[in-house]
Amino acid sequence: MNREEIGELAAAYALGGLDGADRTRFEVLLRTGDPEALAALRDFEGTLADLAAAAPETPPPAVKAALMERIAAPRAPAGPPPRRGRAIWPAVLSGAMAAGLAAIVVGWSVSSTYEKRLDALASDAEQLKAELRSQQTVIAILRDPATQVVALAGQAPAPTARARMMWHEKAGGVFVATGLPAAPAGTVYQLWAIAGTNAPVSAGVFSVDASGTGSLSVQPLPGVATVNAFAVTLEPAGGLPAPSGAMYLLGKS
Amino acid sequence: MAMSSAGAGSETSALIARIAAGDRDAFSRFYDLLAPTAFGLIRRVLRDPEAAAEVLQEVFWQVWREAPQYDPKRGSPEAWLVMRAKTRAIDRLRSIRRRDRTFVAPVDESVARSSEEPAENPAVVAEDRELVHTALAQLPEPQRRVIEMAFFEGLTQSEIAIRLREPLGTVKTRARLGLERLRGALRGERVSAT
Numbered sequence: 001m002n003r004e005e006i007g008e009l010a011a012a013y014a015l016g017g018l019d020g021a022d023r024t025r026f027e028v029l030l031r032t033g034d035p036e037a038l039a040a041l042r043d044f045e046g047t048l049a050d051l052a053a054a055a056p057e058t059p060p061p062a063v064k065a066a067l068m069e070r071i072a073a074p075r076a077p078a079g080p081p082p083r084r085g086r087a088i089w090p091a092v093l094s095g096a097m098a099a100g101l102a103a104i105v106v107g108w109s110v111s112s113t114y115e116k117r118l119d120a121l122a123s124d125a126e127q128l129k130a131e132l133r134s135q136q137t138v139i140a141i142l143r144d145p146a147t148q149v150v151a152l153a154g155q156a157p158a159p160t161a162r163a164r165m166m167w168h169e170k171a172g173g174v175f176v177a178t179g180l181p182a183a184p185a186g187t188v189y190q191l192w193a194i195a196g197t198n199a200p201v202s203a204g205v206f207s208v209d210a211s212g213t214g215s216l217s218v219q220p221l222p223g224v225a226t227v228n229a230f231a232v233t234l235e236p237a238g239g240l241p242a243p244s245g246a247m248y249l250l251g252k253s
Numbered sequence: 254m255a256m257s258s259a260g261a262g263s264e265t266s267a268l269i270a271r272i273a274a275g276d277r278d279a280f281s282r283f284y285d286l287l288a289p290t291a292f293g294l295i296r297r298v299l300r301d302p303e304a305a306a307e308v309l310q311e312v313f314w315q316v317w318r319e320a321p322q323y324d325p326k327r328g329s330p331e332a333w334l335v336m337r338a339k340t341r342a343i344d345r346l347r348s349i350r351r352r353d354r355t356f357v358a359p360v361d362e363s364v365a366r367s368s369e370e371p372a373e374n375p376a377v378v379a380e381d382r383e384l385v386h387t388a389l390a391q392l393p394e395p396q397r398r399v400i401e402m403a404f405f406e407g408l409t410q411s412e413i414a415i416r417l418r419e420p421l422g423t424v425k426t427r428a429r430l431g432l433e434r435l436r437g438a439l440r441g442e443r444v445s446a447t
Contacts, residue, residue: 004429007433008426008428011431011433012403012425012428015432016343016403016407017403017410017412019410020411042328042332043436044436045328045332045335046329047435047436048339048432049290049331049332049334049335050439051389051404052293053290054389055297056292056293058292059292059306059309062306064281064284064288067313118352122348122351
């Protein structure tokens with residue numbers, strides 16, 4: 001990819017208008033720490049920050065008041081995220097809402113039917129987009145010559161099972177298995193990456209559908225460069241830090 | 254990177270480190286410095302002031318929660334904040350559009366609300382604002398259109414290409430050239446050496 005092309009991707013990414021395969025390509029560059037991509041993005045985002053700074057507008061004081069109240073509660077990093085949202089609006093809008101409520105109620109029964117339909121469509125669209133993005137990631141990973149393709153063969157518990165791992169050390173990978181029996185209740189399949197003589201590193205857990213097919217999108221594994229083998233074992237739900245159960249699939253690169 | 258001023262840039266970096274440590278005074282100061290920038294942008298994307306105020310609150314709530322993850326290598330705190338404000342505002346705009354497509358007239362008329370409104374924040378140097386306006390105004394119309402449609406209206410490049418009836422490649426090139434020119438204009442004025 002030449003400099004101009006990276007500039008185009010970075011410009012569109014900063015503007016928020018990058019979509020489709022281009023978005024995936026650029027995100028792979030960012031994830032792999034490409035210095036040109038990072039520098040171009042930093043540059044353009046800085047330019048857009050300057051552009052925004054040129055047209056400031058004083059926000060309503062209620063926003064800051066609500067925020068200061070919200071942050072007065074102790075930060076709880078381990079706990080569930082605090083509720084987002086509308087803290088100030090009930091108070092600010094209660095008068096207006098009372099007045100408008102009657103009108104809203106009349107329109108609501110009609111519009112809610114459509115809103116539900118729209119929300120359903122929107123969520124379908126989001127789901128399709130997510131699927132598309134994951135397929136584009138697969139394509140981007142497949143196109144990269146640095147990608148290893150490892151075939152995994154079924155072991156004793158499931159001799160006819162097969163799997164493929166498309167693995168890119170910096171971008172992560174995609175794993176697809178077929179022919180596996182359904183995991184018994186309370187268990188999952190867990191994928192392991194084995195590099196040299198190091199202990200296996202968990203690459204995630206997955207389950208299979210009725211046809212015995214399962215897949216897993218794998219993030220880059222910190223500290224794991226070249227993987228020599230991938231293996232799948234059956235483990236308790238949630239997976240374990242080290243393999244303990246029977247091995248179902250094994251493949252060496 | 255060309256920031257509004259070197260002093261403000263390093264102050265916000267120090268503030269964000271303090272916010273990450275849970276310093277509420279630092280958060281208050283950070284808000285005072287940058288909320289007008291964020292709100293100006295959000296308002297330009299979402300004309301509804303109530304929705305804009307809600308988005309502003311979400312953005313700064315995100316600042317409070319995610320300050321520990323801020324990575325100075327990725328850019329300035331100003332850029333970090335502006336990108337968050339833009340993303341949130343555009344998410345909201347899209348959800349409003351979904352609804353409005355059925356119930357109300359589309360929100361498609363020119364979103365290019367005047368950005369010439371006088372700043373209400375005295376902290377922003379008038380000269381700097383002038384600089385950006387001049388730079389944006391000096392862009393060739395097609396480049397400016399592409400930047401405005403993406404940044405303020407939340408359109409993807411494919412959508413822009415369809416709307417302008419131009420090839421996608423043309424839209425991509427215009428976005429890059431436009432931003433490069435904008436950056437060059439800002440940098441050229443500030444750093445006399447370039």
